[in-house]
Amino acid sequence: MKNLTKSLTLILLVFSLNSFAQTSNEKFQTGIKKGLEMLNTAQLSNDFLKMSNYFERIAQAETKEWLPPYYAAYGNLLAGLMIDDKALQDQYFDKALTEIDQANLLSAENSEIYALKGYIQFMKMSVDPQARLSYMGASATSLGKAKILNPDNPRIYLINGQNTFYTPEAFGGGKIKAKPILENAVAKFTIFKPASENAPMWGAARAKALLAQCN
Amino acid sequence: MKILKLTSLFIFIFTLTQAQTKISGILKSTKGVPIANGNISIKNTYDGTSTDSIGRFSFSTTETGLKILQFSALNFETDSVTVELNQTSLTFDLRIKPSINLLETVSISAGYFIAGDGKKGAVLSALDVATTAGSNADVFAAQQTLPGAQTSFSESGLFVRGGSASETKTYFDGMLLKSPFNATVPDQASRGRLSAFLFKGTSFSAGGYSAQYGQALSSALILESTDLPEKTTTGISVLNVGAGVDQNIRFKNSALTIGGAYYNLGPTYHLIKQQNSYVKAPEQLSGSIQYKHKTSATGMFKFYATYGKTDLALYQDNIDEPALPKYFSNNNSNSYINSTYKEYLNSKWKLDIGFSYNRDKDEGLLSQDNYTRKDNLTQGKVTLTNYFGQLSNFKFGAETFKTGRTESLNGQERGYNDQISSGFAETDLFLTDKLVFRLGARTEYSSYLKKYNLAPRTSVGLKTGINSQVSFAYGRFYQNPEDEYLIIKRLDFEIADHYILKYEVNTPNRNFRIEGYYKDYNHLTKENLGNPDNSGTGYAQGFELFWRDKKTIKNGDYYISYSFLDTKRNFRDFPALATPSFAAKHTASMVYKQFIEKIQTQVGATYTFASGRPYVNPSNPVYLADRTKCYNILSLTVSHLTHIFKQFTVLYLNANNVTGFNNVYGYQYSSNGLNRRAILPSSKRNLVAGILMTIGDSTFVR
Numbered sequence: 001m002k003n004l005t006k007s008l009t010l011i012l013l014v015f016s017l018n019s020f021a022q023t024s025n026e027k028f029q030t031g032i033k034k035g036l037e038m039l040n041t042a043q044l045s046n047d048f049l050k051m052s053n054y055f056e057r058i059a060q061a062e063t064k065e066w067l068p069p070y071y072a073a074y075g076n077l078l079a080g081l082m083i084d085d086k087a088l089q090d091q092y093f094d095k096a097l098t099e100i101d102q103a104n105l106l107s108a109e110n111s112e113i114y115a116l117k118g119y120i121q122f123m124k125m126s127v128d129p130q131a132r133l134s135y136m137g138a139s140a141t142s143l144g145k146a147k148i149l150n151p152d153n154p155r156i157y158l159i160n161g162q163n164t165f166y167t168p169e170a171f172g173g174g175k176i177k178a179k180p181i182l183e184n185a186v187a188k189f190t191i192f193k194p195a196s197e198n199a200p201m202w203g204a205a206r207a208k209a210l211l212a213q214c215n
Numbered sequence: 216m217k218i219l220k221l222t223s224l225f226i227f228i229f230t231l232t233q234a235q236t237k238i239s240g241i242l243k244s245t246k247g248v249p250i251a252n253g254n255i256s257i258k259n260t261y262d263g264t265s266t267d268s269i270g271r272f273s274f275s276t277t278e279t280g281l282k283i284l285q286f287s288a289l290n291f292e293t294d295s296v297t298v299e300l301n302q303t304s305l306t307f308d309l310r311i312k313p314s315i316n317l318l319e320t321v322s323i324s325a326g327y328f329i330a331g332d333g334k335k336g337a338v339l340s341a342l343d344v345a346t347t348a349g350s351n352a353d354v355f356a357a358q359q360t361l362p363g364a365q366t367s368f369s370e371s372g373l374f375v376r377g378g379s380a381s382e383t384k385t386y387f388d389g390m391l392l393k394s395p396f397n398a399t400v401p402d403q404a405s406r407g408r409l410s411a412f413l414f415k416g417t418s419f420s421a422g423g424y425s426a427q428y429g430q431a432l433s434s435a436l437i438l439e440s441t442d443l444p445e446k447t448t449t450g451i452s453v454l455n456v457g458a459g460v461d462q463n464i465r466f467k468n469s470a471l472t473i474g475g476a477y478y479n480l481g482p483t484y485h486l487i488k489q490q491n492s493y494v495k496a497p498e499q500l501s502g503s504i505q506y507k508h509k510t511s512a513t514g515m516f517k518f519y520a521t522y523g524k525t526d527l528a529l530y531q532d533n534i535d536e537p538a539l540p541k542y543f544s545n546n547n548s549n550s551y552i553n554s555t556y557k558e559y560l561n562s563k564w565k566l567d568i569g570f571s572y573n574r575d576k577d578e579g580l581l582s583q584d585n586y587t588r589k590d591n592l593t594q595g596k597v598t599l600t601n602y603f604g605q606l607s608n609f610k611f612g613a614e615t616f617k618t619g620r621t622e623s624l625n626g627q628e629r630g631y632n633d634q635i636s637s638g639f640a641e642t643d644l645f646l647t648d649k650l651v652f653r654l655g656a657r658t659e660y661s662s663y664l665k666k667y668n669l670a671p672r673t674s675v676g677l678k679t680g681i682n683s684q685v686s687f688a689y690g691r692f693y694q695n696p697e698d699e700y701l702i703i704k705r706l707d708f709e710i711a712d713h714y715i716l717k718y719e720v721n722t723p724n725r726n727f728r729i730e731g732y733y734k735d736y737n738h739l740t741k742e743n744l745g746n747p748d749n750s751g752t753g754y755a756q757g758f759e760l761f762w763r764d765k766k767t768i769k770n771g772d773y774y775i776s777y778s779f780l781d782t783k784r785n786f787r788d789f790p791a792l793a794t795p796s797f798a799a800k801h802t803a804s805m806v807y808k809q810f811i812e813k814i815q816t817q818v819g820a821t822y823t824f825a826s827g828r829p830y831v832n833p834s835n836p837v838y839l840a841d842r843t844k845c846y847n848i849l850s851l852t853v854s855h856l857t858h859i860f861k862q863f864t865v866l867y868l869n870a871n872n873v874t875g876f877n878n879v880y881g882y883q884y885s886s887n888g889l890n891r892r893a894i895l896p897s898s899k900r901n902l903v904a905g906i907l908m909t910i911g912d913s914t915f916v917r
Contacts, residue, residue: 027261031261046251046252046268049252049265050252050265053252053253053254053263053264053265054265056254057254057256057261057262057263058261060256060258060259060285061258061259061260061261086723087723091289091290092289095289128723130342131340133342134445137445137446137912138445140445140446141445141446168812168815169815170815170856170857170858171856171863172858172863
């Protein structure tokens with residue numbers, strides 16, 4: 001009887017300690033999930049900065065995971081897209097570039113990382129196109145790499161289509177050129193299956209909206 | 216039993232409801248300004264939060280014991296404090312230091328015009344040069360629209376702040392380029408050999424430049440070549456004056472570019488009346504090869520080689536005997552090799568090695584005399600840079616070049632060779648991010664002159680506001696006398712001392728600068744009727760204004776520059792101190808560019824004014840006291856972006872002197888002083904039209 005009580009106590013203690021302590025991977029997945037909720041509810045530039053900071057905190061704790069710096073970069077990119085101040089935009093995009101490069105060091109040959117990098121590089125160029133034409137080529141190179149690594153990644157076609165949409169016709173862009181690329185993106189989004197529930201899956205709505213503007 | 220159960224239950228509940236510590240406070244800069252969107256976190260945990268719009272933060276953590284509280288924000292240095300999480304709530308008043316914002320840091324700038332993408336105070340990119348009306352994509356012509364440089368049309372080169380053309384030297388990736396200009400026709404300026412598109416950065420220094428550069432009394436044109444092209448492209452240019460092809464082949468970490476060009480001005484000279492009567496209009500065939508290799512994440516090897524042949528022959532007016540025009544012909548061949556290697560040995564040390572070879576040969580007939588002239592330069596240079604502090608650096612290096620000239624007239628030859636070796640050391644000391652001192656020295660030894668020199672160079676920069684700065688520079692500059700005098704006799708170094716003071720304001724889209732200078736010349740070469748010596752002296756003083764605005768007019772960009780120059784010198788064949796013919800008292804340029812989106816066209820206009828230039832009038836007892844009339848020129852350029860055969864194409868048109876001003880550069884008098892002929896531009900108007908196509912990319916790439 002004494003033994004039974006002792007084991008019961010022990011089991012109870014172990015149980016209570018266990019129910020409190022998650023596995024580190026569960027903690028990570030929950031953390032990312034929470035961040036993605038922040039992403040989905042974000043509306044203003046500051047909301048995206050907060051979301052980016054959140055992922056930055058996870059990134060400094062989980063030094064081997066590429067998703068935190070990836071999403072931190074994405075947050076800074078979106079924060080920059082929502083403001084008019086060019087100098088500040090440039091700073092957000094620079095921070096995004098640093099973070100996506102961090103992600104690249106942690107996961108080389110990653111299609112999602114190259115796709116997002118191509119997006120950030122194009123936005124860097126758009127801050128001062130006349131002086132930064134070289135970023136256009138760099139963006140195309142990143143998207144090209146992303147395509148080789150995973151031709152089914154719909155974000156490649158969304159970003160490519162978006163870049164083309166906003167490039168002046170004289171430089172090989174415009175709505176007519178962008179339309180087939182965006183149609184391809186929408187199609188690929190429909191059949192896309194993310195690697196996990198926390199893997200990048202954004203962009204489907206944007207692709208549809210942009211395609212609608214091409215008509 | 217009951218107690219045991221209760222204890223376990225108690226422990227169970229206790230472990231579920233862990234003790235929480237509430238951490239709150241405010242994040243401010245070291246100046247006391249609250250920081251929004253800063254990031255506060257407990258190191259190695261996910262716990263933390265962002266600061267709100269007035270810098271406040273608040274979050275809870277279940278961590279206990281000694282932890283590190285980290286805080287960071289955009290444009291600030293990440294910092295941390297150690298905290299003991301042993302209470303239910305803790306408050307912190309955190310201060311964070313601003314990080315160095317390179318765009319707001321002071322820079323060494325007295326005398327400099329920095330250009331290139333994204334650089335501070337940038338003025339001229341390759342595209343800028345190409346779209347400046349009147350320049351015809353010639354780097355040297357475009358530089359003449361900037362303050363400090365005189366308009367020069369009867370002599371090749373840049374005449375800067377009262378200095379002659381030989382006082383300006385051109386450097387390609389740090390290596391001296393001896394023959395930067397195309398084969399010359401007497402009394403006519405020729406354009407630069409190197410395409411503007413080879414370079415990503417052009418830094419034009421009108422004085423006071425770094426100890427790395429020597430052998431230039433007045434100014435240095437510092438050209439920095441582009442890095443690896445992004446992709447494989449083909450560039451085709453077809454102009455009324457010739458055609459060229461460039462093939463860029465991009466490999467994984469390297470690129471090869473092969474180019475060729477053929478120019479023939481015959482057809483154009485038939486349509487546009489020229490001053491000279493050409494027997495053979497200039498015809499040029501050239502080829503180049505470039506190889507660039509990224510040897511590591513931070514290393515780059517570059518190799519560039521070019522060879523060109525130019526032929527021309529013409530008759531020039533003979534003022535003494537108008538019935539017997541003077542015949543002149545030139546068969547020129549030019550070779551140039553430039554190779555550089557740069558690598559960061561570690562985060563604190565950088566190594567730059569360079570090698571260059573330049574050979575330029577002219578031969579032909581001067582009236583009935585056969586002449587040849589061969590100029591050569593072989594150079595090697597090593598520079599080591601040490602980075603210390605956050606911004607400072609110390610660089611030192613050595614270079615040696617073998618330079619010489621051989622010339623002959625009707626078979627009689629003479630020549631000389633000189634081995635100039637130099638060492639230099641320089642430090643950029645940033646005392647704060649608002650105050651920088653540059654201290655440097657350069658020493659040279661010329662084997663031919665058998666002389667040493669030691670030149671101090673100093674510069675100071677002080678930020679007076681977020682976008683403004685004051686700069687001062689003093690430097691001593693030595694230069695060997697020109698080849699044509701050295702070939703006669705060993706002389707001594709020519710000397711110039713520069714004093715420069717500058718105030719500038721630079722915002723991303725607007726630049727303003729005002730610069731004043733004084734130059735003291737000594738030991739200038741005097742001809743002394745065939746027995747040259749260094750007894751010449753001179754001075755140059757003045758000020759310059761510059762204003763550029765890329766913002767006010769939508770898609771428009773304009774700049775205005777004004778130079779005031781007061782100079783006198785006694786050199787070459789001058790009998791007394793006088794203002795030389797290449798110095799106009801007032802020079803002003805206005806350059807305007809506008810991109811019209813609707814028709815995908817860029818238009819540009821350049822208007823330049825210069826006050827009269829001195830010329831020698833034999834009947835005037837005062838030497839060089841006469842002045843020509845003022846110089847005016849209006850040039851226009853149009854570039855239309857389109858697609859031909861689905862390839863990105865630019866249709867280009869440039870017209871010089873559209874309104875047909877009759878400009879005179881000077882006068883040449885007959886030996887008896889009774890007749891004179893005006894030295895006029897090669898043609899009243901000039902037109903260049905062409906199609907520039909890029910295959911493989913949708914921007915203009917060369």
